[in-house]
Amino acid sequence: MNGQKIKRRVGKYEVGRTIGEGTFAKVKFARNSETGEPVALKIIDKEKVLKYMQAEQIQREIATMKLIKHPNVVQLYEVMGSKTKIYIILEFVTGGELFHKILNSGRISEKEARRYFQQLINAVDYCHSRGVYHRDLKLENLLLDAFGNLKISDFGLSALSQQVRDDGLLHTTCGTPNYVAPEVLNDGGYDGAAADLWSCGVILFVLLAGYLPFDDTNLLNLYKKISAGEFTCPPWFSFSARKLITRILNPNPVTRITISEIMHDEWFKKEYKLPVFEETKERNTDDIETIFKDCEVC
Incomplete structure (x- = not known):
């Protein structure tokens, strides 16, 4: 040897x-x-x-x-x-979680927060266009690469559009309490795109504030705050950032701002760069079936 x-x-x-x-x-x-x-x-x-x-x-x-x-x-x-x-x-992905960046350095500048938020919204919009709703968007599921670009990870709770019921809504309550949309808690079904967007609003708030908009040690109180959309922006938020966050963290999913409306927002559009990438072709999922076939006999 x-x-x-x-x-x-x-x-x-x-x-x-x-x-x-x-x-x-x-x-x-x-x-x-x-x-x-x-x-x-x-x-x-x-x-x-x-x-x-x-x-x-x-x-x-x-x-x-x-x-x-x-x-x-x-x-x-x-x-x-x-x-x-x-x-x-x-x-x-080598840059660690965005969560740790905020944990270690507190809030980040509006310019940096906007860049992450632009990348997040772009990726979420793309996922939705493919019929995929993440349902657990939070700082811990956002990684950074070596160049400081954001990468969404952990699709363990995601839903595909095939899971939408006849009423056009999803019905599984899931996600992380502080980031979850009020309609997901209310148990009457919810639109996956609007619910993901709410979580993006919570993420943007944390990036700019350094803390969560909805927080309480008592889960029932936390849910009450979320359902009422009860939060306060700190004084250092710019007027346009405050206005956008208020439109995203609107407890009514019907009147909540949409992704296409966000993309036309003045605060969002500043220094916005559209990502350039090659569109994927429909990928074969037969191998997944094959991998799980053995499972019955494991």
């Missing part, structure tokens, strides 16, 4: 250190041995997925990410499976 450690491989990927861990999955740093490109390798335990009846949710997450190819969304490269594991190969 020459003392060299033999690297573990999954397909053409050399697997390295663990960079994240959840209930069903581990995320490891890996490298494409053909191109040398770093990737994030999400390894999902099939047995746990079945035990907690999460197969459908994970299938949906993979199917969703295959629909989306946008510069401000974490890219899914490929999916593989073995008898006991599912391997999802994702873009490796």
Whole structure:
């Protein structure tokens, strides 16, 4: 033996250190041995997925990410499976969570907040155009790349337009309490696009303020504040930022500002750059079915 450690491989990927861990999955740093490109390798335990009846949710997450190819969304490269594991190969994003940036440095400048918000709105608009509603947009799910560009991650709670019921609405209450739209809490069904937009408004508020617009240790009180749209903008918000946030955090989803209206807003349009990228073709989802076929016998 020459003392060299033999690297573990999954397909053409050399697997390295663990960079994240959840209930069903581990995320490891890996490298494409053909191109040398770093990737994030999400390894999902099939047995746990079945035990907690999460197969459908994970299938949906993979199917969703295959629909989306946008510069401000974490890219899914490929999916593989073995008898006991599912391997999802994702873009490796190096800049950490936007959440940690705010946690460490507090609020950011209006100019910087606007740039992140423009990228967020653009990506969310693209997702909606593909029939995908994220449903858990929050700072922790926004990553930054090496160039400081925003990347939306974690489509685990997303809904596809096929899940919309006959009334044209989604009916699953999900998301993170402080970011969730009032109509999602009210249990009467909700429009996925309007609910995502509310969460974007909460994100913009946090970027500019350094704290959440709706917060309470008592969950019932928190829900009351959200339902009433009860929040106060700090004095350092510019008039135009305050006006836009108030239109987004409107508790009535019918009169809430839409994405196309946001794109015409004076505050939003300042120094706006339209992202240039290649539109993805419809991607095949047959491999997802194949990967989960073994699950019954795992």
